Amino acid sequence: MTNHPDEAEGVRLAKRVAAQAGCSRREAELLIENGAVRVDGQPAVLPQSRVHPHQQVEIEAGAKPTAVLPVTLLLHKPAGMPTSNAYRLLVAANHPDPERAGLRFLPRHAAGQRCMTPLEDGASGLVVFTQEFRIERKLHEDAGILESEVMVDVAGPVGPDVLARLDHPPARVSVGQRAEGHTGLRFAVKGLLPGQIDHACRRAGLRILSMRRIRLGRVPLAGLLPGQWRYLLPSERF
Numbered sequence: 001m002t003n004h005p006d007e008a009e010g011v012r013l014a015k016r017v018a019a020q021a022g023c024s025r026r027e028a029e030l031l032i033e034n035g036a037v038r039v040d041g042q043p044a045v046l047p048q049s050r051v052h053p054h055q056q057v058e059i060e061a062g063a064k065p066t067a068v069l070p071v072t073l074l075l076h077k078p079a080g081m082p083t084s085n086a087y088r089l090l091v092a093a094n095h096p097d098p099e100r101a102g103l104r105f106l107p108r109h110a111a112g113q114r115c116m117t118p119l120e121d122g123a124s125g126l127v128v129f130t131q132e133f134r135i136e137r138k139l140h141e142d143a144g145i146l147e148s149e150v151m152v153d154v155a156g157p158v159g160p161d162v163l164a165r166l167d168h169p170p171a172r173v174s175v176g177q178r179a180e181g182h183t184g185l186r187f188a189v190k191g192l193l194p195g196q197i198d199h200a201c202r203r204a205g206l207r208i209l210s211m212r213r214i215r216l217g218r219v220p221l222a223g224l225l226p227g228q229w230r231y232l233l234p235s236e237r238f
Helices: 005-009 013-021 025-033 083-089 133-141 162-168 196-203
Strands: 037-039 056-057 072-077 124-130 147-155 171-179 183-192 210-216 229-231
Touching: 013 025, 013 037, 013 056, 072 083, 083 124, 083 162, 124 133, 147 196, 162 171, 162 196, 183 196
Parallel strands: 124 210
Antiparallel strands: 037 056, 072 124, 072 229, 147 183, 147 210, 171 183
């Protein structure tokens, strides 16, 4: 006797949820995308995934089929990674504090993210990915005045004459640390462009050992390790 195709291959999760909840297929997809559905006790967030008749599908009590709201993600880009590839790090495993923003990570949060604040490949630090139009517009309109704080480690000592060549608008530069064989500089630059600090250091005869952006406007990196990301909090403003 041949099994029915649905028994052999299962049915789409959205179809099963729609039948079980008595709602439309689109409403079922929204319930799934919002993380309100579990299959055999495990979160299921892909409406197109397939389930079999023997599998248990649970729908969170009181869940509403509403669209997933857009979010902004702050990533600590590792040195050596092109910004164009950094979106691959926007996965649940790289989110160290899921309860801080009161948000549950959903695949929809990583979809269509746009990077607004690129860094050169060799630099690490804060880059901003967003799905929110208001954040995209803010970062675009204020690109020329938004201040980046960047910690730059250079080889050798940095004397007053070299520091004076670096410390002029649009950059404010100070010495943060002096150690044997290298010097830590703090750059505060409005409208920072990829390659700008590297170019300034080369002109001053300095060799950069490392570069890390720790702040953008009023938003800090906030202790993220390379490769980790967090949500922009509702209280935070660039």
